[in-house]
Amino acid sequence: xxxxxxxxxxxxxxxxxxxxxxxxxxxxxxxxxxxxxxxxxxxxxxxxxxxxxxxxxxxxxxxxxxxxxxxxxxxxxxxxxxxxxxxxxxxxxxxxxxxxxxxxxxxxxxxxxxxxxxxxxxxxxxxxxxxxxxxxxxxxxxxxxxxxxxxxxxxxxxxxxxxxxxxxxxxxxxxxxxxxxxxxxxxxxxxxxxxxxxxxxxxxxxxxxxxxxxxxxxxxxxxxxxxxxxxxxxxxxxxxxxxxxxxxxxxxxxxxxxxxxxxxxxxxxxxxxxxxxxxxxxxxxxxxxxxxxxxxxxxxxxxxxxxxxxxxx
Amino acid sequence: xxxxxxxxxxxxxxxxxxxxxxxxxxxxxxxxxxxxxxxxxxxxxxxxxxxxxxxxxxxxxxxxxxxxxxxxxxxxxxxxxxxxxxxxxxxxxxxxxxxxxxxxxxxxxxxxxxxxxxxxxxxxxxxxxxxxxxxxxxxxxxxxxxxxxxxxxxxxxxxxxxxxxxxxxxxxxxxxxxxxxxxxxxxxxxxxxxxxxxxxxxxxxxxxxxxxxxxxxxxxxxxxxxxxxxxxxxxxxxxxxxxxxxxxxxxxxxxxxxxxxxxxxxxxxx
Numbered sequence: 001x002x003x004x005x006x007x008x009x010x011x012x013x014x015x016x017x018x019x020x021x022x023x024x025x026x027x028x029x030x031x032x033x034x035x036x037x038x039x040x041x042x043x044x045x046x047x048x049x050x051x052x053x054x055x056x057x058x059x060x061x062x063x064x065x066x067x068x069x070x071x072x073x074x075x076x077x078x079x080x081x082x083x084x085x086x087x088x089x090x091x092x093x094x095x096x097x098x099x100x101x102x103x104x105x106x107x108x109x110x111x112x113x114x115x116x117x118x119x120x121x122x123x124x125x126x127x128x129x130x131x132x133x134x135x136x137x138x139x140x141x142x143x144x145x146x147x148x149x150x151x152x153x154x155x156x157x158x159x160x161x162x163x164x165x166x167x168x169x170x171x172x173x174x175x176x177x178x179x180x181x182x183x184x185x186x187x188x189x190x191x192x193x194x195x196x197x198x199x200x201x202x203x204x205x206x207x208x209x210x211x212x213x214x215x216x217x218x219x220x221x222x223x224x225x226x227x228x229x230x231x232x233x234x235x236x237x238x239x240x241x242x243x244x245x246x247x248x249x250x251x252x253x254x255x256x257x258x259x260x261x262x263x264x265x266x267x268x269x270x271x272x273x274x275x276x277x278x279x280x281x282x283x284x285x286x287x288x289x290x291x292x293x294x295x296x297x298x299x300x301x302x303x304x305x306x307x308x309x310x311x312x313x
Numbered sequence: 314x315x316x317x318x319x320x321x322x323x324x325x326x327x328x329x330x331x332x333x334x335x336x337x338x339x340x341x342x343x344x345x346x347x348x349x350x351x352x353x354x355x356x357x358x359x360x361x362x363x364x365x366x367x368x369x370x371x372x373x374x375x376x377x378x379x380x381x382x383x384x385x386x387x388x389x390x391x392x393x394x395x396x397x398x399x400x401x402x403x404x405x406x407x408x409x410x411x412x413x414x415x416x417x418x419x420x421x422x423x424x425x426x427x428x429x430x431x432x433x434x435x436x437x438x439x440x441x442x443x444x445x446x447x448x449x450x451x452x453x454x455x456x457x458x459x460x461x462x463x464x465x466x467x468x469x470x471x472x473x474x475x476x477x478x479x480x481x482x483x484x485x486x487x488x489x490x491x492x493x494x495x496x497x498x499x500x501x502x503x504x505x506x507x508x509x510x511x512x513x514x515x516x517x518x519x520x521x522x523x524x525x526x527x528x529x530x531x532x533x534x535x536x537x538x539x540x541x542x543x544x545x546x547x548x549x550x551x552x553x554x555x556x557x558x559x560x561x562x563x564x565x566x567x568x569x570x571x572x573x574x575x576x577x578x579x580x581x582x583x
Binding site: 047050051052053054067068069070071072073074077079081082084085086087088089090091094097098099101102103104142 | 325326327330331333334335337338341342343344406410411412414415416417418419420421422582583
C-alpha cells in the first residue's frame with residue numbers, strides 16, 4: 001500500500017525544535033492537507049521524508065521503506081518542494097529531461113507531462129524567464145514525471161492564477177481518485193477546505209490535529225452568537241453566569257458560545273441591556289484553524305482580550 | 314546516519330543514467346559552452362600572438378633559455394580559470410539555485426551524484442584541454458618563421474607529454490573545483506578559494522626568502538601542476554620530482570578537495 005508514515009520525527013536546529021515528536025500516516029486514495037502557519041515545520045518534514053534532511057531522531061518511510069533506499073525514486077514519489085529552484089539558464093524541457101534521464105524515464109514522458117501542465121509552448125524557453133505560476137507548473141510536471149503512486153506538493157498554488165488554482169485542485173483530486181497518496185501543504189485553510197479530504201495540522205513542529213474536515217468542524221464550538229452592546233462588561237457577567245463562554249472581539253463585540261441567539265436576546269432584555277446587534281454565526285474552517293493554531297504561531301497580531309477565559313476547551 | 318548502510322544494501326541505479334543526466338545538465342546551460350569556447354579561443358590566440366609578435370622580440374640570450382613549448386601553451390595560464398570555474402559551478406549552482414534538492418530527490422545516492430558530476434567535468438576538461446593544447450602548439454609552430462630556433466616537433470623529447478599535459482592539468486584542476494564547490498556550496502566562495510590557491514602562493518613566494526622559492530615553490534598547487542606542461546623547469550617549478558611527480562603533487566591537492574566535497578555532501582542536510 002502506498003503510504004507515507006512519519007514515526008516520532010524530530011528535527012533540531014541548534015536550540016530550535018523545528019519538528020517535535022511528529023507521527024502521522026498519509027493514506028492512499030485521498031488528498032491529505034498538511035496545514036500549519038509559516039515555520040510550523042511542514043517543509044522540514046517533507047525534506048525528511050525525501051531523505052534530504054536527516055532527522056535528529058525518528059524516521060519517515062514511503063511504502064514502508066526509507067526514501068534513500070529507492071533505486072528509481074521518481075517512480076515511487078513525486079515531489080514539488082520549491083518551484084523557484086531552477087537553473088535560470090536551462091530550458092524547461094532540458095530541466096525535465098535531465099531529471100527523467102537520471103531515473104530511466106524517456107523523452108516521450110517528458111513531453112507528456114509538459115502537455116499535462118500546459119507548458120508545451122514554452123518548453124524551449126529558459127526557466128529564468130518564467131513567472132512563479134509557470135515555475136509551479138514546471139515543478140508539478142517534475143513531480144508527475146515518474147507517474148508515481150505517492151505525490152507531495154509544498155505550497156503548490158503560490159503564484160498560480162485563479163484558473164491555475166482551480167486546475168491544480170482538479171488535478172490532485174483526480175490523482176487521489178486514481179488511488180494515489182497525496183500530501184499537500186499549505187498555510188491557507190480556505191484552499192485546503194475545498195481540496196483536502198483529511199488534514200494534518202502542525203504548529204511549532206507539533207501535531208495539533210490529524211482529522212477530517214467534517215470532524216474538525218464538528219469538534220469546535222460550531223455556532224456562536226455575536227452581541228454588540230454599549231455595556232459589554234455587565235452583559236458578559238450575566239452571560240457567564242448562565243455558563244456561556246464569552247470573548248470580546250477586536251471591534252468590541254462579544255462572541256458568545258453556549259447560548260442561543262434567542263436566549264441571549266431575552267437575557268439582555270430582562271436585564272435592561274441595550275442591544276445594538278445580535279446575530280448567530282457558523283464557525284468557518286478558517287476560524288477553527290486559527291483557533292487551533294493561535295497559541296502556537298510564532299508571530300501574531302495582538303490577541304483580542306478575553307473577558308472570561310474559555311472554561312473547558 | 315544509518316541510511317548509509319541501507320544505501321549499500323540496495324542496487325545502485327545504472328551509473329550511465331546518472332552520468333548522462335549530469336552531462337545533459339552541464340551542456341544545457343549556455344555558460345558552459347561559452348566558457349569552453351573562450352578557453353579554446355584564448356589558448357590558440359595566445360599561441361598565435363606569441364609566434365607572431367613575441368618570438369621575434371626575444372633577445373638571443375632568452376631564446377637560448379626559454380621553454381618554447383611552454384610559451385606556445387601560455388594561454389593555459391588564463392584558460393585554466395575557465396576549467397576551475399566550470400568545476401566549481403557544476404555543483405555550487407545546484408546549491409545557489411536550490412536544484413540540489415531536486416537532484417538528490419531524483420538520485421538519493423549522493424556520492425554517486427557527485428562522482429558523476431566529477432566524471433563529466435574531468436572528461437570534458439580533458440578532451441577540450443588536450444584538443445586546445447594541441448591546437449595551440451600546432452598554431453605556434455605553424456606561425457614561427459622557417460628555421461626558427463624555437464621550432465620543435467611532437468616527436469622531440471617531452472613535447473608530446475607537455476602538450477598532452479596541458480589537458481591533464483585542466484582536467485585535474487576541474488576536479489579541484491568540483492571538490493571545493495561541493496565542500497563550500499557557494500559559487501563565490503569556492504571560485505575565490507580555487508583562484509586564491511592557484512595564484513596567491515606564487516606571488517607571495519616572490520616576497521619570501523629566496524631558498525623558499527626553490528624548496529616550497531615547486532610544491533604549491535599551480536607550480537606543481539604546471540610541471541606536466543613544462544619542458545625546462547625554472548627555480549619555482551623544479552621540484553626534482555620530474556613532470557609526473559609534480560603533477561602527482563597537484564593531484565593530491567585535488568584529492569583533498571574531493572574528499573572534503575564527498576564528506577560534506579554525504580553528511581550535511583541538502
